[in-house]
Amino acid sequence: QVQLVESGGGLVQAGGSLRLSCLVSENIFDFNSVGWYRQAPGKQRELVARITVGGSTNFAEPVKGRFTISRDSAKNTVYLQMYSLKPEDTADYFCNAVRMSRTFWGQGTQVTVSS
Numbered sequence: 001q002v003q004l005v006e007s008g009g010g011l012v013q014a015g016g017s018l019r020l021s022c023l024v025s026e027n028i029f030d031f032n033s034v035g036w037y038r039q040a041p042g043k044q045r046e047l048v049a050r051i052t053v054g055g056s057t058n059f060a061e062p063v064k065g066r067f068t069i070s071r072d073s074a075k076n077t078v079y080l081q082m083y084s085l086k087p088e089d090t091a092d093y094f095c096n097a098v099r100m101s102r103t104f105w106g107q108g109t110q111v112t113v114s115s
Contacts, residue, residue: 002026002104004095009109012085020080020109022095028071029053031097034078036069038091038111045094049080062088085113 003025012018020036028034035050049059049069057069068081082089090113095106 002097002099004097004104004106006093006095006106006109009093009111011112011114014085014087014113014115016085016113017081017083018085018111019082020093020095020111022078022080022106024076024078024095024097026076028073028076028078028097031099034071034095034097036078036080037094037096038089039094039108040088040091043091048093050096051078082111085111087113087115089113 005023006020008018008020033050033052036048037045038048039045047060048063049067051057051069051071059067066084071078092108092110094108097104
């Protein structure tokens with residue numbers, strides 16, 4: 001059973017930074033991609049950023065230039081570094097991993113950005 005455990009969420013003021021971590025229970029290179037989604041209250045879950053097994057990354061337009069995604073294969077961990085946070089970044093952030101036709105999700109971590 002693949003497990004994804006997120007950490008690093010919290011309350012931060014606008015303009016601040018946070019780093020989210022996603023600890024994967026298996027080798028992250030066994031997945032086609034590992035990434036982050038977010039879901040704000042009353043809204044659909046949306047892709048924030050992801051990194052493929054080959055190292056390619058893609059980001060949602062609202063976070064381009066402010067967020068980065070990286071990984072530490074030794075720790076089986078994927079990070080989402082968030083800078084210049086805005087109130088509209090407030091959401092539950094979920095780690096996501098895709099392997100072949102299967103998708104795995106973490107439980108989520110809450111990020112709240114105050115104005």
